[in-house]
Amino acid sequence: MSNEIDEAFRPSRLRSLLDHFAVIEDPREPPKVRYPLREVLFLVVAATIADCEDYDEIALWGRNHLDFLRRFSEFHFGTPCADWLRVVMNRIAPALFQACFTDWALALRPDAPKLIALDGKTSRRSHDRGAGRKALHLVSAWATTE
Template sequence: MSVVPLDILPPSRLKALLDHFGEIDDPRVPWQVAHPLPEVLLLVVCGTICDCEDYDLIAEWGEAHLPILRRYLPYHHGVPGGRWLTILMNRIDPHLFASAFTARVRATWPQRPDFVAIDGKTSRRSHDRATGRPPLHLVSAFATTARLMLG
């Protein structure tokens, strides 16, 4: 896992990123939310950019870089765990997430033609028929012109 400092991210770009992801609906009950969706999305995006391959690594990265993350958002309850991140990210509408990501790429590089490759996979044997839980679906988006990957 490589380390990329967030100090180089200007606040205006971060605000634009959070504004684009603000279009994503939070599927949770509002009064039971300990970790607001903008905090979770910032954590996941930064962890993904820093080469974290799964949500457990993203949670570890977030714990290690919590003071830096708190410069941008409060994180009153700290960073959520990997299992919790997996559950929440699987509940987010992938089409809405893809459109928010595409809008972010277009806003960042308006002069370049925008091609975003979206790929999805379903993990075998990740379902639980006894409880009616569907299989795990993974979605990744690749901005071809910008050479930026978000999984």
């Protein structure tokens, strides 16, 4: 388990995460809910921080790290499969999820830089159409408060 995940999910930060996501209403019918929305959202965020890129990876990560997840919530039925994660997450407004996640992330580090300056260059003559090699692109990013 990486230190970044442990740091991001200290108990106080978990409460903050759950508070930020509490505004998202569960779109499912209560009798059909096997996995509480708070656990689904927690799993998705934790697995994403652990570098999972799709629902299959998130589901696998959840099964492999169930002991870690249970430090923060019951996960009585374990973790949902990838298809069920997809169903639940597709019923939540993406903009609302993004706003909740962004607010939580900013709350973790209130002194974080507010702007990111980007600069990009394409290296001349770095492509070779005959060999199917595309041009080399370089991007630099700086975090700044001004």
